[in-house]
Amino acid sequence: MENELKILEEEFLKDCQQACGAKDAEGLRVKYLGRKAQINQFFSKIPTLEPTQRGAYGRELNILKQKMSAIIEKKLNERQNLEESLDLTYPGIKPQRGSRHVLTTVTETICDIFQKQGFIVAQGGEIEDEWHNFTALNFPTDHPSRDAFDTFYLNLDQDKKNGRYLLRCHTSPSQIRVMCQNKPPMAVISPGRVYRPDEVDATHSFMFHQVEGFAISENINFAHLKGVLLDFAKGFFAKDARLRFRPHFFPFTEPSAEVDVSCFMCNGKKKETKCSVCKDKGWIEVLGCGMIHPNVLDTCNIDSQKYQGFAFGLGVERMAMLKYGITDIRLFYENDLRFLEQFNQL
Amino acid sequence: MRFSLNFIKEFLELKVPAKELATTLTMAGMEVEHLEKIGDDWALDIEITTNRYDWLSVLGVAREIGASTDKKLKVKYLKVDKKPIEKKRKIIIENKEDCPFYVGRTVRGVKPTASPAWLKSRVQNCGINSINNIVDITNYCMLKWGNPLHAFDEDKIEGDIYIRRAKKGEKFLGIDEKERILTGENLVIADSKKVIALAGVIGGKNTEVDENTKNIFLEAAIFSPTVTRRSRREACVDTESSYRFERRVSADCLEYASAESAQLIKELAKGGNASYIEAGIKPASKQRKITLEISKLNFYLGEEISKQKVKKILSNLGCTLKEVSKDKLSVSPCDFRFDLLREVDLYEEIARIYGYDKIQPKLPFLLDQREKDGSGLVVGADAYDFKKKLGKSLAVLGLREIVTFSIEGSEQLGAMGCQNLVGLLNPMRKQEDSMRPTLLLGMLGALRHNTNRGQKDLQLFEIANIYNKTKIGFSEETVISLGVAGESFFHLKGLIEEFLRSLNIGKVVLVDKKENNFTNALEILAGSKSIGFLGKLDSSCAQSFDLKTDIFFAQLRVEALAELKNIKKYKEFSLYPATSRDISVAMERSCKFQAIEKIVEKKAGVFFAGLEIVDRYRGKDLPKEQTAFTVRVFYQSKTQTLTSAEVDSLHNEIRKSLSQKEGVFLR
Known part of the structure; x- marks a missing residue:
């Protein structure tokens, strides 16, 4: 009897040597461990044996079966591993995914930084009136200071109190509404679409996006304005970003400034080739700001003797172009998938 | 505006290199945008902000340089000779508001020739073409003093000179060879027969100085900034002269400019007799006194600037100072600084000369505004x-x-059936003359752009505003658009269902809707509230957009979504396995799948665990008016594993109910 087990084992080992491939391994499994396998016949013989022999024979059988299973299992695994390890340099399968527009995510990145400082977000409508868009902001009528703020006017009946309707040319009117409806202290940022009759080219568009902000309290000062914007620049551009404040003029702020950020590409260090970002100036103009003109505060029923504040504004497209090295503003509105796909943020 | 550095040096001694000077000026608010070397001279392109009309002259720029580099100016003022009085003609000003002051000088017997080299380089290095000595002299004096001057050929002026508004329809040919039809917005200089100049804007061809000119009439005047602005806008022209007048021109140096011009014409164009005439009154400078508190200044800027420093800065800027108390100064700005009106204007002057960069940045402590008064800001x-x-x-x-333009063309929108558009009064192009009342066109544009470039499987969205004219004026509402190219209607429907689920918006029904440009549109309703619609774009509409694939589009109202959104609550799921059974059904086209879904849900009751369609049958043996499919129903209990027998009995009940439904056949 032991002999027949030996014969079976030898036959199995011989088969094993010849077997190669998953199919063969599977064949071995059917032949030696399947329902019709010889070993099962041996097992079924056990009850016919002498009771004293049954135990030992059964054990022998079990050992043989385990041995065969282990070998077959190993063979099967080897085969599978071999197949799987063929060539892992084939490309992965690209999952279909969605994304938000780079203008949206850049707007939010900007807002997030200011929100951490304590600002809250206020978004107003895009259809505005002359009073909120100009008058309340201390723009004299028929003055060259309006030239930089050319505006689309709308075919709506003009408001008796607030004048002609127009498309806001900056998000400031939304801020005027907040100032008129609330009491200081307040710190608000307003992101959104704005419109100006500019011919479309690589850096201009008749529709673009802005984020403007202001803070008013009894003790907000010019140094705070510098601090808030420096903190923003470090968060948005680079940890070691520096800012340069140049005196400028806006009707709605006094003192006013234009702000340049140190070039994050060359950091002002001259190289052999001209810096593509700052054109070797070392500085890039990024935003306008200033202390809110007392006329603006008084117009919004905020006592300019008691309160003071600062305001700033920046263009989202410009920020996105600088941050990602985008050279044509039209790419933002063309919505080419090859553009959108490069900004896979949620 | 372009200035020559050598010209500036006529007023003050400067030893700093041009580049260094440019940086100093930029940091003091006079931005030097560009610096160019021309021979032994430098040209500075300076951005002049609209509040600083006083920088529109070499004298003004020199004053600024003096203030920011702590240098005194040396100005040679001419002795102004007002004799003899010109008797040949009178000057009549119609309205003193339009033109408060007018000075004329006649120089006779001149000989216009090319300018000498020094004069040429002065005007050319300031960006103005050299014409002849007469014109160059007027430009030189304008550049120097800031007062625009105009030289007429005196022999071509007929009779007296009038400063009046144009009559409607009056014609005028400028020295730029362009003919303009004037309106009452235009202020003109006229003689008794014709218009000879657009006041403060451009001279007339009919009185232009040429090589045969013998006698010169030289104009220097003050014109109203708003009148000049309106006039030059109406005439579609922008000149060195109008640029200055609309920003305001001071009368302080007007007489020097006029006198020096006449003097130079005599010298360089060999002029002989000269005479003088004036009309109106020279505007007197108003004395202003501003009280400046040093402590307030420092509080405003967040920087400690000493009183001594403040006094130095202000006096360098030409202000007269008087000490009122230890902390207070009484400041009288010089005449030409109309822009200094109140304390904050002085703060800026002090801060910019002191240096914005010297002020140390600090972070303010901002209140958490959401907690303010328990309600927060509105x-x-x-x-x-x-x-x-x-x-x-x-x-x-x-x-x-995607992000697409909110401004679209009324023609295209009209063709899509859109009405009551909010239109632009001053559009740049016809294709962009209206505010869009739907996000559809923007979406189609983006889909077309990408399908034309071989992109497939497009699914895009936009969140933006739409605008409509209404009875009370206008409406502006934020909506979401979803667009899918290719795929099927049910793909978009699935996206929307999943989207609404993510907002936990429950009971939503979809009902058939007629929608312009769409076949098979459905309105999404929550109770009686409309969330929006979805549909398949009419194929003819898609074709007109050059879109060859099927387009599915939806537009959802953000405000409705905000109102309907719910807070998510966890729902316990069953720990016991679910079992499924299939039913194959054929259905008349008049029936809706929804009916089958309802029967299954009702009959399976608490054991219902969902259903799905596993197979659609499109065999030949199926009557045309029928559709066939297999529904897989899932059964599950929360308290036990369902036995086969229990499931079978439930399932048979459902089969029975379905077979009783009219138009539904079990297969």
Whole structure:
């Protein structure tokens, strides 16, 4: 009897040597461990044996079966591993995914930084009136200071109190509404679409996006304005970003400034080739700001003797172009998938 | 505006290199945008902000340089000779508001020739073409003193000179060879027969100085800034002269400019007799006194600037100072600084000369405004957060966000059946003359752009405003558009269902809707509230857009979504396995799948665990008016594993009910 087990084992080992491939391994499994396998016949013989022999024979059988299973299992695994390890340099399968527009995510990145400082977000409508868009902001009528703020006017009946309707040319009117409806202290940022009759080219568009902000309290000062914007620049551009404040003029702020950020590409260090970002100036103009003109505060029923504040504004497209090295503003509105796909943020 | 550095040096001694000077000026608010070396001279392109008309002259720029580099100016003022009085003609000013002051000088017997080299380089290095000595002299004096001057050929002026508004329809040919038809907005200089100049803007061809000119009439005047601005806009022209007048021109140096011009014409063009005439009154400078508190200044700037420093800065800027108390100064700005009106204007002057960069940045401590008064500011901050969430949900569903223009063409919108458009009064192009009342066109544009470039499987979204004219004026509402190219209607429907689920918006029904440009549109209703619609774009409409694939589009109202959104609550799921059974059904086209769904749900009751369609049958043996499919129904209990027998009995009940439904046949 032991002999027949030996014969079976030898036959199995011989088969094993010849077997190669998953199919063969599977064949071995059917032949030696399947329902019709010889070993099962041996097992079924056990009850016919002498009771004293049954135990030992059964054990022998079990050992043989385990041995065969282990070998077959190993063979099967080897085969599978071999197949799987063929060539892992084939490309992965690209999952279909969605994304938000780079203008949206850049707007939010900007807002997030200011929100951490304590600002809250206020978004107003895009259809505005002359009073909120100009008058309340201390723009004299028929003055060259309006030239930089050319505006689309709308075919709506003009408001008796607030004048002609127009498309806001900056998000400031939304801020005027907040100032008129609330009491200081307040710190608000307003992101959104704005419109100006500019011919479309690589850096201009008749529709673009802005984020403007202001803070008013009894003790907000010019140094705070510098601090808030420096903190923003470090968060948005680079940890070691520096800012340069140049005196400028806006009707709605006094003192006013234009702000340049140190070039994050060359950091002002001259190289052999001209810096593509700052054109070797070392500085890039990024935003306008200033202390809110007392006329603006008084117009919004905020006592300019008691309160003071600062305001700033920046263009989202410009920020996105600088941050990602985008050279044509039209790419933002063309919505080419090859553009959108490069900004896979949620 | 372009200035020559050598010209500036006529007023003050400068030893700093041009580049260094440019940086100093830029940091003091006079931005030097560009610096160019021309021979032994430098040309500085300076951006002049609209409040600083006083920088529109070499004298003004020199004053600024003096103030920011702590240098005194040396100005040679001419002795102004007002004799003899010109008797040949009178000057009549119609309205003193339009033109408060007018000075004329006649120089006779001149000989216009080319300018000498020094004069040429002065005007050319300031960006003005050299014409002849007469014109160059007027430009030189304008550049120097800031007062625009005009030289007429005196022999071509007939009779007296009038400063009056143009008559409607009056014609005028400028020295730029362009003919303009004038309106009452135009202030003109006229003789008794014709218009000879657009006041403060451009001279007339009919009185232009040429090589044969013998006698010169030289004009220097003050014209109203708003009148000049309106006039030059009406005439569509912008000149060195109008640029200055609309920003305001001071009368302080007017007489020097006029006298020096006449003097130079005599010298360089060999002029002989000269005479003088004036009309109106030279505007007197108003004395202003501003009280400046040093402590307030420092509080405003967040920087300690000493009184001594403040006094130095202000006196360098030409202000007269008087000490009122230890902390207070009485400041009288010089005549030409009309822009210094109140304390904050002085703050800026002090801060910019002191140096914005010297002020140390500090972070303010901002209050948590949401907690203020328990209510927070009325600003609608939630709307921003909600839109952010919507965008993220859609991106997670695999859609890509697009941004398209809010301004579209009324012609195209009209062709799509859109009415009551909010239109632009001053559009730049016909294709962009209206505010869009739907996001459809923007979406189609983006889909077309990408399908034309071979992109497939497009699913896009946009969150933006739409605008309509209404009875009370206008409406502006934020909506979401979803667009899918290719795929099927049910793909879009699935996206929307999943999107609404992400907002936990429950009971929504979809009902048939007639919608312009769409076949098979459905309105999405929550109770009686409309959330929006979805549909398949009419194929003829798609074709007119050059779109060859099927287009599915939806537009959802953000405000409705905000109102309907719910807070998510966890629902316990069953720990026991679900079992499924299939039913094959054929259905008349008049029946809706919804009816089958309702029967299954009702009959399976608490054991209902969902259904799906596993097979659609499109065999030949099926009557045309029928559709056939297999529904897989899932059964599950929360308290036990259902036995086969229990499931079979439930399933048979459902089969029975379905077979009783009219138009439904079991297969």
